[in-house]
Amino acid sequence: MIEFKEVYKSFGDRQVLRGFSLSVQDGETVVILGYSGSGKSVALKHVVGLLEPDAGEVIVDGEVVHQLDREGLTRLRAKIGFVFQFAALLDSMTVRENLELGLKRRGLSRAEIDERIKEALELVDLEDVEDRYPAELSGGMRKRVGIARAIALRPRYILYDEPTTGLDPVTSAVIDRLIVRAREKLNVTGLVVTHDLRSAYTVADRIALLYQGRIRQVGSVESIRNSHDPVVRQFIEGRPEALADVEQAAGGVR
Amino acid sequence: MYRTLSLKVGNWLAAAGRTGHFLTDTARSVRDVPTWAGLTVAQMRRIGVDSVPIALFIAIFTGIVLSLQASYTFTGAVPLYFVGTLVGKTVMLELGPVLTGLALAGRVGANIAAELGTMRVTEQIDALETLAYDPLSYLVVPRVLAAAIMFPIVVSLAILVGIISGWLTAISLLDLSTVEFVRGLKLFYQFKDIWFGLVKSFSFGVVIALIGCFKGLSVRGGAAGVGRATTEAVVASAMAILVLDAFWAVVLL
Numbered sequence: 001m002i003e004f005k006e007v008y009k010s011f012g013d014r015q016v017l018r019g020f021s022l023s024v025q026d027g028e029t030v031v032i033l034g035y036s037g038s039g040k041s042v043a044l045k046h047v048v049g050l051l052e053p054d055a056g057e058v059i060v061d062g063e064v065v066h067q068l069d070r071e072g073l074t075r076l077r078a079k080i081g082f083v084f085q086f087a088a089l090l091d092s093m094t095v096r097e098n099l100e101l102g103l104k105r106r107g108l109s110r111a112e113i114d115e116r117i118k119e120a121l122e123l124v125d126l127e128d129v130e131d132r133y134p135a136e137l138s139g140g141m142r143k144r145v146g147i148a149r150a151i152a153l154r155p156r157y158i159l160y161d162e163p164t165t166g167l168d169p170v171t172s173a174v175i176d177r178l179i180v181r182a183r184e185k186l187n188v189t190g191l192v193v194t195h196d197l198r199s200a201y202t203v204a205d206r207i208a209l210l211y212q213g214r215i216r217q218v219g220s221v222e223s224i225r226n227s228h229d230p231v232v233r234q235f236i237e238g239r240p241e242a243l244a245d246v247e248q249a250a251g252g253v254r
Numbered sequence: 255m256y257r258t259l260s261l262k263v264g265n266w267l268a269a270a271g272r273t274g275h276f277l278t279d280t281a282r283s284v285r286d287v288p289t290w291a292g293l294t295v296a297q298m299r300r301i302g303v304d305s306v307p308i309a310l311f312i313a314i315f316t317g318i319v320l321s322l323q324a325s326y327t328f329t330g331a332v333p334l335y336f337v338g339t340l341v342g343k344t345v346m347l348e349l350g351p352v353l354t355g356l357a358l359a360g361r362v363g364a365n366i367a368a369e370l371g372t373m374r375v376t377e378q379i380d381a382l383e384t385l386a387y388d389p390l391s392y393l394v395v396p397r398v399l400a401a402a403i404m405f406p407i408v409v410s411l412a413i414l415v416g417i418i419s420g421w422l423t424a425i426s427l428l429d430l431s432t433v434e435f436v437r438g439l440k441l442f443y444q445f446k447d448i449w450f451g452l453v454k455s456f457s458f459g460v461v462i463a464l465i466g467c468f469k470g471l472s473v474r475g476g477a478a479g480v481g482r483a484t485t486e487a488v489v490a491s492a493m494a495i496l497v498l499d500a501f502w503a504v505v506l507l
């Protein structure tokens with residue numbers, strides 16, 4: 001289980017998270033929606049200890065992430081796969097070497113590593129790219145290699161940072177199906193950040209809207225789609241002109 | 255005034271703290287042998303072998319100039335075979351290690367800072383961490399070890415070539431025979447001349463690699479941040495070399 005408890009995080013005077021609380025049960029997929037720059041990526045990075053909260057805590061399997069020592073953190077990271085928003089492939093290595101990196105760390109045999117790489121690349125619909133360098137791939141291909149790198153590890157948790165942004169609709173659907181299958185077949189617990197509502201409705205057990213540093217509403221797909229909260233309606237209907245009304249209706253939330 | 259001063263001291267202490275953390279954590283990461291062992295060899299090639307041409311280029315010209323300037327200085331008053339003494343001593347004690355060190359501060363220090371800095375801003379370091387690798391054992395330790403091993407080797411080559419070039423200059427352009435040059439070379443020679451240069455170059459290697467890694471890993475902001483870190487790494491390494499050079503002279507001579 002992943003639990004954010006009243007997390008605060010600022011960069012300089014910019015307060016990004018202001019009392020962010022959310023829990024993700026084992027075996028479910030939770031989608032975080034939110035405006036660009038609202039702190040979704042920042043929230044995800046707290047789960048693997050890439051960022052430390054100014055106040056509050058993130059708890060994974062009962063352990064407070066920012067209190068772990070280096071060995072503890074390494075153990076924690078070994079059960080989490082992280083899909084970066086911009087793929088973050090190591091550019092001095094080929095696609096195969098990128099995928100091998102995490103697998104080698106888990107002490108798998110050569111045969112098993114090859115098997116998993118082949119399987120993971122097939123799952124994201126990529127062929128004949130093993131020996132290419134990231135610079136030789138398109139943005140969407142890189143993104144899919146990033147996803148393959150995380151799922152090849154068969155981790156218990158996968159954190160996806162905008163897995164479908166920048167992909168064509170068909171490839172997006174492939175990735176959505178992959179996320180659903182990871183949960184159904186491998187019982188992976190997923191936390192997905194996205195702007196893509198169609199994708200959110202497909203993969204989510206629950207949806208949470210991050211707004212002004214906190215969770216505005218969290219609930220089933222249905223409850224979010226039928227929400228009466230003006231801020232939520234505004235986001236899912238995508239009406240920029242309503243922003244001012246929303247601020248007022250929200251009772252001066254600032 | 256008081257506040258800005260205390261703010262400055264505070265910043266300075268924080269920086270010192272970060273550096274201290276970096277050093278102790280790196281030292282601890284040396285225990286993680288399986289991670290760095292394979293990577294060190296590749297770094298030895300990049301840091302050491304690839305630096306040989308520039309080191310030898312410098313050595314050749316240093317040898318020529320030293321030989322000619324020595325003979326110019328000694329005209330009449332001092333026997334000419336002292337050219338051998340001066341070339342040998344200066345190349346071994348000072349110019350071999352320091353000129354090579356300064357050139358490699360540019361080549362190796364900048365290279366490391368730019369590479370790690372780019373990896374930092376493109377989240378490649380974060381990616382390594384989430385794959386359960388420790389960037390210190392994976393990136394820093396191999397570079398520091400490779401520099402520590404390869405700098406003395408590169409400097410030895412530079413010293414050898416510098417002396418040979420001084421000797422060739424002496425026998426071809428000056429009125430000096432090989433026998434006389436070697437006589438001068440041996441005149442005040444001590445074994446310490448050799449290992450003094452090697453100890454210095456070992457310390458230069460360690461410091462250049464550490465500064466490059468530290469500056470690279472602490473990059474903030476995009477391409478401009480990488481550029482800034484690279485410049486800072488080169489300047490700081492060059493200064494560190496000169497300070498260390500004086501330090502060893504005080505301690506060991």
Ligand SMILES: Nc1ncnc2c1ncn2[C@@H]1O[C@H](COP(=O)(O)OP(=O)(O)OP(=O)(O)O)[C@@H](O)[C@H]1O
Nearest residue numbers: 011014016034035036037038039040041042043085
């Ligand atoms: N390392 C950092 N240093 C300083 N500011 C940061 C850092 N990381 C994020 N921020 C700031 O935090 C805010 C939230 O960033 P974040 O990347 O989490 O947004 P996001 O919700 O993921 O947006 P997007 O949907 O566009 O990816 C932004 O204003 C960003 O400028």
Ligand SMILES: [Mg+2]
Nearest residue numbers: 040041085161
């Ligand atoms: Mg983001």
